Amino acid sequence: MAQRGTRGTLGVAVIGTGRMGADHVRRIQEVTSGARVTAVVDIDAERAKAVAARVDGCTAYTDPAVAMAAADVDAVLVASPGPAHEAALLAAFARDLPVLCEKPLTPDAASALRVxxxxxxxxxxxxxxxxxxxxxxxxxxxxxxxxTGQLGRPLLLHHRHRNVASPSGWTSDMLINDSVVHEMDVTRWLLGQEITAVTVLRPTPSVNAPDGLQDPQFVLFETDGGAVADVEIFVNCGFGYQVRAEVVCERGTARVGDGHAMVTHMAGRWGGTIAQDYLERFASAYDREVQAWVDATRRGEVTGPGAWDGYAAAAVCEAGVRALTEGGRVGVDLEERPALYR
Incomplete structure (x- = not known):
């Protein structure tokens, strides 16, 4: 199946047509080269039809497996809610279709291991x-x-992750599972190390946090390479969406995410703008991610973060939620890494 896309434009089925899925449909049609959306899938048939109607030659489905069986589908982009990912991934495997799966791979370590x-x-x-x-x-x-090693060995990694306001219905666990999960992956990727333990500190909640929501939180990671990373997660900061990281090494430091692309001076003031959500802040990253996936798929390859990374993140999330609810330091239990992912 995967070789069909190498002969021409890759036909992609997008599963899930909510905010993220609809944005990926737009991206593939308007930004990405070498691919087109041939199918969209959603349990809400009318929503799927509405999205499909905006794309020439696109068919709407309510069953992912039926969409994957279509002759014009070469690859799958999964953007449905996390609990639906395992079934979609297994259906794709049954047809040997390459998949770009939005995080989480699955909502828990056990199901991630099955995948x-x-x-x-x-x-x-x-x-x-x-x-x-x-x-x-x-x-x-x-x-x-x-x-490059120019800065020497990484010792500390500081993350800051702030949102204007939390979505309706968010729980304290979701700050770990839906937000800090990104810092978990970035920490593993930047340092080239696995996270071995998690501690979560609970400052007095902000007056802007909904009742019962522990916001902000301060999360500490320990790694198997001896580094320590911290995450300030604050999802009701009120002023904008900010993601920053600073690594402290033996011979220097480096920081990203200051957001100073343009600074204005006018009317007796100087300043700039702050992104208001993740789709704005990471628009180019999403574009680059999907293009890299399409290019690799057309070559018959799979690159980027894989199933092991999804499983590792799920395992760290579980330790993080335990640390949040039970207190103290919680170790991360990882299975032995299979040769396929080394």
Whole structure:
């Protein structure tokens, strides 16, 4: 199946047509080269039809497996809610279709392991997980700098992750599972180390946080390379969307995310603008991520963060939620890394 896309334009089925899925449909049609959306899938049939109607030659479905069986589908982009990911991924594996799966790979470590084992049985990687920060220009430069060794060994990594306001219905656990999960992946990627333990500190909640929501939180990671990373997660800061990282090494430091692309001076003031959500802040990263996936798929390859990264993030999330609810330091239990992901 994967070789069909190498003969021409890649036909992509987008599963999930909510905000993220609809944005990916737009991206593939308007920004990405070498691919087009041939199918969209949503349990809400009318929403799927509305999205499909905006794309020539696109068919709406309510069943992912039926969409994947279509002759014009060469690859799958999964943007449905996390609990639906495992079934969609296993259906894609059954047809040997390459997949770009938005995070989380699955909502928990046990189901992520099932996906990982199913992919391992295929004998080749099929999944790229949507940790888009790896495709952000600033983060890419930081990772490249660390790989040169010019700064020496990384000792500390400081993350700041702020949102204007939390979505309706958010829980304290979701700050870990839906927000800090990005810092988990970035920490592993930048340092080239696995996270071995998590501690979560609970400052007095902000008056802007909904009742019962522990916001902000301060999360500490320990790694198997002896580094320590911290995350300030504050999802009701009120002023904008900010993501920053600073690495402290033996011979210097490096920081990304200051957002000073343009500074204005006018009317007795100086300043700039602050992004208001993740789609604005990481628009270019999403574009670069999807293009990289399409290019690799057309070559018959799978690159970028994979099923092991999705599983590792799920395991760290589980430790993080335990640390939040039970207190104290919680170790991360990881299975042995299979040869396919080394």
């Amino acid at each position: 990982l084992e199913a992919e391992r049985q295929l004998g080749r990687r099929r999944v790229q997980v949507g940790f888009m920060r790896r495709y952000d220009a600033e983060y890419m430069k930081l990772e490249q700098l660390l790989r």
